[in-house]
Amino acid sequence: MEGTKRKRKKMEDHDVVEKRDCLAELPEPLLHHILSYLTMKDVIRTSVLAKRWRYTWLYVPCLTFPALKKTRSEEVAFINKSLLVHKGSKVQKLDITFKYHTEAGLVDSWIQFALTRNVNQLYLDFRGCHSLKSKYTLHDTIFRCRSLTVLSVKRCMIKFPVKIKLGSLKTLSFEEVNFDVGAINNLLSSCSILEELSFTACNFANNPDLVIMNSGVKTLKIREENYSRNLTTVEIDAPFILSLESEGIFSKRYVIKRMESLRSVSFVCSKTCWELCSHFTNLENLAYLCHVKDLRMCSCYIQAISSTENQTQDCREKHVIDLISFDVTCLWIKAGLIKSELPGIAYILSHSPNVETLIISIDKIRGEEDTNNFRENEYWKLQEPKFVNLLCNLKDVKIYNFMKNVRLLDSKPMSTTDDFLAHLRNDMNFLRFLLKNSKALEKMTVTTIKKVNFGRNSKSKKRMLLFQLTQELQAFPRASQAAQISFN
Amino acid sequence: MASSIENNNEKLTLKSSDGEEFLVEKHVALQSTLLQNMLDSDCSSADVIPLPKIDARTLALVLGYCKKHADASSSKQGELNSFDSEFLKDMDMGALFNLVLAANFMEIKGLLDIAAQKIADTIKDKPHQEVREIFHVENDYTPEEEAAVREENRWAFEGFP
Numbered sequence: 048m049e050g051t052k053r054k055r056k057k058m059e060d061h062d063v064v065e066k067r068d069c070l071a072e073l074p075e076p077l078l079h080h081i082l083s084y085l086t087m088k089d090v091i092r093t094s095v096l097a098k099r100w101r102y103t104w105l106y107v108p109c110l111t112f113p114a115l116k117k118t119r120s121e122e123v124a125f126i127n128k129s130l131l132v133h134k135g136s137k138v139q140k141l142d143i144t145f146k147y148h149t150e151a152g153l154v155d156s157w158i159q160f161a162l163t164r165n166v167n168q169l170y171l172d173f174r175g176c177h178s179l180k181s182k183y184t185l186h187d188t189i190f191r192c193r194s195l196t197v198l199s200v201k202r203c204m205i206k207f208p209v210k211i212k213l214g215s216l217k218t219l220s221f222e223e224v225n226f227d228v229g230a231i232n233n234l235l236s237s238c239s240i241l242e243e244l245s246f247t248a249c250n251f252a253n254n255p256d257l258v259i260m261n262s263g264v265k266t267l268k269i270r271e272e273n274y275s276r277n278l279t280t281v282e283i284d285a286p287f288i289l290s291l292e293s294e295g296i297f298s299k300r301y302v303i304k305r306m307e308s309l310r311s312v313s314f315v316c317s318k319t320c321w322e323l324c325s326h327f328t329n330l331e332n333l334a335y336l337c338h339v340k341d342l343r344m345c346s347c348y349i350q351a352i353s354s355t356e357n358q359t360q361d362c363r364e365k366h367v368i369d370l371i372s373f374d375v376t377c378l379w380i381k382a383g384l385i386k387s388e389l390p391g392i393a394y395i396l397s398h399s400p401n402v403e404t405l406i407i408s409i410d411k412i413r414g415e416e417d418t419n420n421f422r423e424n425e426y427w428k429l430q431e432p433k434f435v436n437l438l439c440n441l442k443d444v445k446i447y448n449f450m451k452n453v454r455l456l457d458s459k460p461m462s463t464t465d466d467f468l469a470h471l472r473n474d475m476n477f478l479r480f481l482l483k484n485s486k487a488l489e490k491m492t493v494t495t496i497k498k499v500n501f502g503r504n505s506k507s508k509k510r511m512l513l514f515q516l517t518q519e520l521q522a523f524p525r526a527s528q529a530a531q532i533s534f535n
Numbered sequence: 536m537a538s539s540i541e542n543n544n545e546k547l548t549l550k551s552s553d554g555e556e557f558l559v560e561k562h563v564a565l566q567s568t569l570l571q572n573m574l575d576s577d578c579s580s581a582d583v584i585p586l587p588k589i590d591a592r593t594l595a596l597v598l599g600y601c602k603k604h605a606d607a608s609s610s611k612q613g614e615l616n617s618f619d620s621e622f623l624k625d626m627d628m629g630a631l632f633n634l635v636l637a638a639n640f641m642e643i644k645g646l647l648d649i650a651a652q653k654i655a656d657t658i659k660d661k662p663h664q665e666v667r668e669i670f671h672v673e674n675d676y677t678p679e680e681e682a683a684v685r686e687e688n689r690w691a692f693e694g695f696p
Contacts, residue, residue, distance in 0.1 A: 066671055067629070067671060068670060068671045068672050068673065069628055069629065069632035069670055069671070070670045070672060071672075072632065072636070073632075073635075073636070074639075077635065077636070077639050077651075080639075080647070080651050081635075081651045081654050081655050082655070083651075083655075084651060084652050084655030084656070085655050085658060085659060087691075088691050089658060089659055089660065091688050091691035092663055092688075092691050092692060092695065093658070093663070093666075094684055094687075094688055095663045095676070095681055095684050095685055095688075095692075096663055096666060096667055096672050096674070097667075097672050097673060097674050097675050097676065098675050098676060098680075100672075101684060124690070125690055125691075128690060
């Protein structure tokens with residue numbers, strides 16, 4: 048009896064559910080959390096939904112103003128008006144992106160608005176201002192804001208004050224900001240609980256030594272997009288950081304002075320790799336990768352190692368890198384598997400006895416197109432004796448963007464599947480080598496690139512090619528009988 | 536090693552608002568800060584933990600999410616991201632709101648964030664008439680009042696009917 052009653056009630060509830068005003072049921076903090084994912088324009092427009100929404104937007108603690116498709120003065124007026132009428136006593140996040148011209152006084156008042164409401168996260172991006180003279184100079188009261196946990200500043204000038212009190216700051220990021228001598232190191236030494244630090248296209252010209260002695264800083268991210276021929280050298284002394292990420296094409300040469308704690312490293316170029324972007328690739332940095340567990344590197348790094356491997360004349364340097372052994376367990380490589388990379392890949396694999404997961408993302412590498420004309424078909428076969436007692440822990444191999452290099456043949460619609468197979472010969476030889484020498488292998492997953500144009504009858508050619516490649520892969524000798532191969 | 540496996544197998548029972556009981560492995564339950572705090576204090580895992588605000592259908596979903604995230608290792612972030620985006624796909628609004636309330640109550644930050652984001656995405660860039668319909672918001676403004684509010688915040692309505 049009790050049971051059926053409950054069941055009927057449940058059914059009724061269920062019917063009601065379909066028509067109920069879900070938003071009205073939310074407690075205010077949860078509603079604010081949902082609204083924090085919207086821009087201010089969307090938040091303000093909720094005022095017209097119903098009476099109880101009329102003033103909701105005045106109290107939201109997260110205010111996001113992205114760049115608007117409007118004139119500069121309209122953009123400024125929108126932000127200014129929204130902040131002037133805001134009634135909340137607390138601002139969790141203020142995020143402003145706009146085209147700055149000469150509104151320094153206004154921007155100062157916006158920052159003041161945030162600071163008096165104990166802002167936690169402040170994101171400021173001053174777009175569209177290219178001349179140095181007309182750039183906004185960041186108001187220095189920011190550097191005495193104790194409530195701030197995240198500070199991100201883009202495209203403006205900063206004159207760091209001597210006294211800095213950022214006791215709650217955990218994440219600090221700069222983009223297109225130039226630093227005075229010593230200023231950044233002084234700033235860092237004042238942020239006692241900082242965890243994450245990031246520089247994008249910043250200039251340390253007068254202050255080439257970056258010293259991060261904070262033991263709490265776990266992550267350092269460096270991103271650049273400008274290549275210049277006048278390489279300046281930046282020395283980084285950061286004995287406590289755990290994770291280093293670098294991305295882009297670099298205008299500086301980075302030398303790692305101390306980074307003993309590193310556990311995770313990523314050296315990746317944002318665009319297609321070429322040897323000129325070798326930013327962190329000077330090999331004196333190599334020793335700091337010894338204890339790294341999670342290592343991601345792109346072709347330019349691999350090629351730099353290759354060239355050292357090839358220069359057998361320089362015995363001393365070769366001796367140094369031969370002695371290094373890497374602790375890496377997860378290795379991610381972006382490479383084209385071309386001739387100039389193979390010695391580098393072989394070196395990393397033969398010096399990384401603990402590697403468990405190997406991920407290769409195949410990329411078209413500029414510089415060398417005649418991949419078929421050298422005898423790399425033999426390369427991996429010749430390496431086998433070196434690997435007799437190696438690759439013992441490799442369990443998982445993942446290959447992404449397989450067939451990416453096949454696009455070289457786009458211009459020949461008459462190419463047959465055999466032509467394509469010939470082109471994939473090098474890649475297949477590498478897979479053969481891995482299967483034959485990885486004793487603990489559990490899984491090999493090869494994922495082909497989706498958009499490949501095989502010319503005439505593309506679909507059926509692709510099906511045929513996939514079939515032949517799968518057959519071939521399955522027939523390769525395997526050191527680990529348990530290894531599963533999936534090809535898709 | 537053996538003891539850690541035993542610990543992993545420790546289970547506790549959660550009871551939904553409509554009386555259904557769920558047996559949950561401890562490491563899955565730990566995805567919820569609420570349950571974690573309960574387990575850290577004197578609450579014995581032998582007890583049944585009642586969750587009076589969460590119905591069985593929602594709780595099953597929540598636990599599915601927790602299990603996936605508890606079992607995946609940190610190196611499989613990409614896999615988790617695609618699980619997350621599939622998880623809420625095609626979910627009706629009622630279920631989504633139940634889920635966001637449950638995640639909020641049980642303090643499961645990851646789930647709370649993706650559910651909140653999904654609701655926000657539904658509001659984003661839509662004319663308010665459409666938002667009203669989707670969320671069954673009853674418009675209690677008179678046409679004059681509505682026009683007045685709109686005029687008051689005119690600068691935010693540009694480009695909207």
